[in-house]
Amino acid sequence: MEIVAFLHALLVEPFVAMWQNPEFLLEVAIGGLLTGVMYSLVALGFVLIYKASGVFNFAQGTMVLFAALTFVGLLERGFPVWASFLLTALAMIAMAFVIERLVLRPLVNQDPIILFMATIGLTYFLEGFGQIVWGGDVHPLDIGIPKSPLIIGGVLINEFDLVAAAVCGVLVTVLAVFFQRTAIGRALRAVADDHQAALSVGIPLKNIWVIVWAVAGIVGLVAGILWGSNLGVQFSISLVALKALPVLILGGFTSVPGAIVGGLIIGVGEKVAEVFWTPATGGAIEDWFAYALALVFLLIRPQGLFGERIIERV
Amino acid sequence: MAAAKRIGEPVLEVRDITLSFGGVRALLDVSLEIRAREILAIIGPNGAGKTSMLNVINGFYHPQEGTIAYKGRVRQRMRPHEAAEQGIARTFQNVALFRGMTTLDNIMTGRLLKMRRNFLWQTIHWGPALAEELEHRVFAERIIDFLEIESIRRTPVGQLPYGLQKRVELGRALAMEPELLLLDEPMAGMNVEEKEDMSRFILDVNDEFGTTIALIEHDMGVVMDISDRVVVLDYGRKIADGSPDQVRRDTAVIDAYLGVAHEA
Incomplete structure (x- = not known):
């Protein structure tokens, strides 16, 4: 009997609750969508670097943190928002140059695993360096994004979430145009497809790497500002990167749309699961939902929703 | 001879x-x-x-x-x-094309070194950069004509049969003049x-x-x-x-x- 009651709570009641209160479901989903936007932004940084250089950049989360710390540090020293943004963006570009010169170039043609380990080293370096420069405190961040709730069509939406979604939308559009329509974007895609062929038409790999790392840094900055405005700038931001891993598995490591859609699915999925299945399971679903979903994907579709088919040639 | x-x-x-x-x-x-x-x-x-x-x-x-x-x-x-x-341009034994890109885009990569505008301009994709892009596009079209591959201009090259891929690869090399x-x-x-x-x-x-x-x-x-x-x-x-x-x-x-x- 107990089993039946449990199954009922697990398989029937959540859907009944959704059916009975669709506005509430919509609110939850929208709230999740906007967390998902931020996952997407972090995942996007991974995809950019992975596509162009085949490097899985473990340091992406720390780059988000470092950018947010720099930004908030400058703000606290009295710079206006736009100047802080610009200076931090420049710092991320400078960092891309330094990483290319000191980390990537000496390791060129090494196995991906070696480069991956180098980025783990980079993670620790950036964490330490960020603390030395900006201190280890939690910094509140408020750049004037409104946070008041709005009621649209009977559904409660946080204004901040709308702004975040808009920012993400603009960023993705700009990146899409950059990648698809410009000569430099063509070069980036070329490098992502075939290193040797790219070299043979005279695309300088080094510059391309600097560009993708810089772009990933700036995407990280935007993600960092949004996360920071929500949670304060603190070291746990770098852990967001861990949530980006299931997003990547879901969306595919090489797909920009995949990163976006994957982030949204996970954001919505974990919120809906948390709210509607807590009575049955006792909660904390949010913490593991993404990983469980990623596991399922690894079993049935390892290349992700949008990734390229994995074909191993022997 | x-x-x-x-x-x-x-x-x-x-x-x-x-x-x-x-x-x-x-x-x-x-x-x-x-x-x-x-x-x-x-x-x-x-x-x-x-x-x-x-x-x-x-x-x-x-x-x-x-x-x-x-x-x-x-x-x-x-x-x-x-x-x-x-x-110096080259092609490869096992066809090294940019598989996810179209024939036209592949050939356009061959023009990259001929482009003068720096990448900031290209990012803006407006004014002189756009004019330059069009100029190179005309050149790419001439190669497409020459190699008789008009019909596959917009096809991602990964989907093309091998013989045509070889031809596109030649086209990319030729685009470098x-x-x-x-x-x-x-x-x-x-x-x-x-x-x-x-x-x-x-x-x-x-x-x-x-x-x-x-x-x-x-x-x-x-x-x-x-x-x-x-x-x-x-x-x-x-x-x-x-x-x-x-x-x-x-x-x-x-x-x-x-x-x-x-x-x-």
């Missing part, structure tokens, strides 16, 4: 190239020259070092010994980027008709644009038909160098290919 008269001085000379990977010697003391406006075929059995030689010329491999003289400069090693800037074109087995895996088309394109390129061409090919019929000169490699050494007729009769070459001792 009319083509023979146009052939000029050597444009590229490799001298005493030795290239090894660990203990494996891919090339041993090989010298050869490529002369202006000629079609040079590099032939030899599998593993003879033909592709290695192309890789040395365009800078993918760096030889331990020897020099490469090109455009009046003698170098120990070429760099791929420098080779491309200096007008090369002075020296290196073709690594341009006709591998093609049927007779496709081979005839490709031969015609190679001859036309050489004839119309005066492009110097060095190619690796296994089909001896094609080699003898289209090349002005043939270099034969075997086990990393050069064993013959001469006109197709001379090479065809060369006993060392016959040995290398048939692997048997023959009687005079």
Whole structure:
């Protein structure tokens, strides 16, 4: 009997609750969508670097943190928002140059695993360096994004979430145009497809790497500002990167749309699961939902929703 | 032959190239020259070092010994980027196209070095940068016409049959307006008709644009038909160098290919 009651709570009641209160479901989903936007932004940084250089950049989360710390540090020293943004963006570009010169170039043609380990080293370096420069405190961040709730069509939406979604939308559009329509974007895609062929038409790999790392840094900055405005700038931001891993598995490591859609699915999925299945399971679903979903994907579709088919040639 | 008269001085000379990977010697003391406006075929059995030689010329491999003289400069090693800037374009044995991109985009990558506007302009994608893009687009269309691949302009090249991919790859190389074109087995895996088309394109390129061409090919019929000169490699050494007729009769070459001792 107990089993039946449990199954009922697990398989029937959540859907009944959704059916009975669709506005509430919509609110939850929208709230999740906007967390998902931020996952997407972090995942996007991974995809950019992975596509162009085949490097899985473990340091992406720390780059988000470092950018947010720099930004908030400058703000606290009295710079206006736009100047802080610009200076931090420049710092991320400078960092891309330094990483290319000191980390990537000496390791060129090494196995991906070696480069991956180098980025783990980079993670620790950036964490330490960020603390030395900006201190280890939690910094509140408020750049004037409104946070008041709005009621649209009977559904409660946080204004901040709308702004975040808009920012993400603009960023993705700009990146899409950059990648698809410009000569430099063509070069980036070329490098992502075939290193040797790219070299043979005279695309300088080094510059391309600097560009993708810089772009990933700036995407990280935007993600960092949004996360920071929500949670304060603190070291746990770098852990967001861990949530980006299931997003990547879901969306595919090489797909920009995949990163976006994957982030949204996970954001919505974990919120809906948390709210509607807590009575049955006792909660904390949010913490593991993404990983469980990623596991399922690894079993049935390892290349992700949008990734390229994995074909191993022997 | 009319083509023979146009052939000029050597444009590229490799001298005493030795290239090894660990203990494996891919090339041993090989010298050869490529002369202006000629079609040079590099032939030899599998593993003879033909592709290695192309890789040395365009800078993918760096030889331990020897020099490469090109455009009046003698170098120990070429760099791929420098080779491309200096007008050396190439294709690959196993087709190295940008598979996710369309035919047109692939060919446009060949124009990258010809673009003057810096990348900030290109990012804005407006004004002068857009005008420049259009200008290069016109050039790309001429190549598409030339290679008769109008119908696949917008097709991602990963979906094309192999023979067409080879043609697109040639198109990308041509988009660089090369002075020296290196073709690594341009006709591998093609049927007779496709081979005839490709031969015609190679001859036309050489004839119309005066492009110097060095190619690796296994089909001896094609080699003898289209090349002005043939270099034969075997086990990393050069064993013959001469006109197709001379090479065809060369006993060392016959040995290398048939692997048997023959009687005079």
